Amino acid sequence: MLRIPRSASPVRTQAAHPSRRLPVLVYVGGSLLLAAGLIVGAQAVGWYGTTGKLDAGTGERVELTAASTSADIKGWMTIQQFLDAFPVTKQELFTRFAIPAGTATSQTLGSLKENGVGTLDIPSLRAWVDTLA
Amino acid sequence: MAVGFVPRRSRSWSRRLILSRHLVQAAVVGWVAWLIGSKAASADAASPEAFCPFGGFETAWTWVTTGRTVSHVHTSNLVLAAVITVLALAARGFFCGWVCPLGTLQEAVTAGVRMVTGRIPGARRSVRRIRARAAWWPALDRVLRFGRYAVLVWALAGAAFTGAMVFRAYDPWRALLSVADFEISTGVVVLSAVLLLSALVDRPFCRYACPLGAAQSLVGRFSPVAVQRDSAACLGCEICNAACPMGIAVNACTRVSDAACIGCLQCVAACPSRDALTLSFSLPTRAKPQPIQAATAAAAIPEGALS
Numbered sequence: 001m002l003r004i005p006r007s008a009s010p011v012r013t014q015a016a017h018p019s020r021r022l023p024v025l026v027y028v029g030g031s032l033l034l035a036a037g038l039i040v041g042a043q044a045v046g047w048y049g050t051t052g053k054l055d056a057g058t059g060e061r062v063e064l065t066a067a068s069t070s071a072d073i074k075g076w077m078t079i080q081q082f083l084d085a086f087p088v089t090k091q092e093l094f095t096r097f098a099i100p101a102g103t104a105t106s107q108t109l110g111s112l113k114e115n116g117v118g119t120l121d122i123p124s125l126r127a128w129v130d131t132l133a
Numbered sequence: 134m135a136v137g138f139v140p141r142r143s144r145s146w147s148r149r150l151i152l153s154r155h156l157v158q159a160a161v162v163g164w165v166a167w168l169i170g171s172k173a174a175s176a177d178a179a180s181p182e183a184f185c186p187f188g189g190f191e192t193a194w195t196w197v198t199t200g201r202t203v204s205h206v207h208t209s210n211l212v213l214a215a216v217i218t219v220l221a222l223a224a225r226g227f228f229c230g231w232v233c234p235l236g237t238l239q240e241a242v243t244a245g246v247r248m249v250t251g252r253i254p255g256a257r258r259s260v261r262r263i264r265a266r267a268a269w270w271p272a273l274d275r276v277l278r279f280g281r282y283a284v285l286v287w288a289l290a291g292a293a294f295t296g297a298m299v300f301r302a303y304d305p306w307r308a309l310l311s312v313a314d315f316e317i318s319t320g321v322v323v324l325s326a327v328l329l330l331s332a333l334v335d336r337p338f339c340r341y342a343c344p345l346g347a348a349q350s351l352v353g354r355f356s357p358v359a360v361q362r363d364s365a366a367c368l369g370c371e372i373c374n375a376a377c378p379m380g381i382a383v384n385a386c387t388r389v390s391d392a393a394c395i396g397c398l399q400c401v402a403a404c405p406s407r408d409a410l411t412l413s414f415s416l417p418t419r420a421k422p423q424p425i426q427a428a429t430a431a432a433a434i435p436e437g438a439l440s
Contacts, residue, residue: 002138002139002140002141002368002405002406003138017415017416018415019361019388019413019414019415020413020414020415021411021412021413021414022358022411022412022413022414023412024150024398024401024412027224027227027358027396027412028153028154028157028227028231030223030224031220031223031224031227031231032157034219034220034223034224035216035220035228035232038212038215038216038219039212039213039216042212047208047211047212048208048209048212049183049207049208049209050179050180050183050184050207050209051178051179051180051183051207071200071201075204075205110204121204121297122204123203123204123295123296123297126201
């Protein structure tokens with residue numbers, strides 16, 4: 001038993017609304033289960049994609065094809081993969097984004113921005129592809 | 134129960150509560166370490182960034198208006214942002230207090246520094262002297278706390294207008310996840326500053342700059358779960374205030390509905406009185422029971438019942 005100071009109120013605190021004590025185990029266990037349940041549910045319906053390289057629903061590798069749209073362009077794709085899928089020549093791409101002529105087409109699109117090569121970034125590349133369509 | 138006395142909280146209960154929180158935090162940190170390791174080992178492994186809930190908030194506008202996500206964001210980020218929103222509604226700051234690995238790291242630094250300074254008499258005296266002289270700190274702390282809302286607005290507006298994550302370059306969480314790259318970036322500098330500041334202030338990033346915490350606290354205001362204080366059992370010792378890593382004056386609240394509350398329950402574990410601080414569930418839609426008025430009560434008693 002602890003002695004309460006004389007200044008303390010002997011009347012129990014009334015909260016603004018009726019409340020009920022919540023066991024800590026319910027709080028922690030319930031929160032963890034809720035979070036895990038939502039994530040597992042999202043995985044089950046194919047909404048939980050952790051990489052752009054694989055399809056969230058089928059788990060198959062994402063590849064650019066002639067039917068691909070600008071939304072399918074990802075930073076991990078190589079310049080060559082991009083050129084194979086869209087009606088753009090290497091010369092046009094390199095001129096548009098000031099990429100040096102000697103740049104290897106095996107480089108990924110994302111690495112160009114990371115290494116400060118030219119002015120290419122994915123949003124502007126997508127916008128440019130949209131204007132070509 | 135005698136008037137003037139309150140039951141003491143079991144120390145083993147408090148220890149178990151603290152231990153279970155640290156176990157959850159350790160499990161999350163271990164999982165993040167595994168993610169970083171697997172990404173370093175294989176280029177095809179999922180990027181640790183795919184598990185950042187704030188990426189989902191940043192891309193939400195772009196996703197709703199264009200159906201696309203901004204660069205470096207996957208659908209997992211959107212799902213995690215939704216999970217954080219639901220968790221904030223259900224359990225207030227549970228994610229920050231029990232799960233967030235960046236918060237865990239800051240806590241670890243603070244605990245480590247306290248352990249070292251507590252064992253060196255000279256250092257202990259210096260800390261006490263600095264605290265006594267820093268009377269201006271609470272006022273500055275109150276102003277700095279608005280910083281995280283400013284960061285939230287900047288990050289969300291930046292992502293919506295530019296289609297890129299403007300906060301990414303400064304994000305200490307991203308810097309932590311990219312630690313295997315051994316790159317010195319702005320994010321690494323921010324992360325180092327945060328960890329250094331943690332030696333002086335509890336959870337500095339959470340208090341002043343975390344946009345995810347800001348988003349969560351805005352949603353968490355509608356949560357029915359909060360720590361509740363019963364003044365009849367409160368000793369007025371202020372141990373709860375000292376235990377709170379977010380610097381909330383717990384002993385001044387009836388219900389700890391402060392936006393900064395991270396639901397860590399450190400105040401509950403530290404409180405020596407069993408019934409003073411409890412976790413409670415309260416729906417604001419339910420009306421408070423009105424006390425029976427004397428006239429109404431008298432009218433309800435059948436005539437002659439008291440004779």
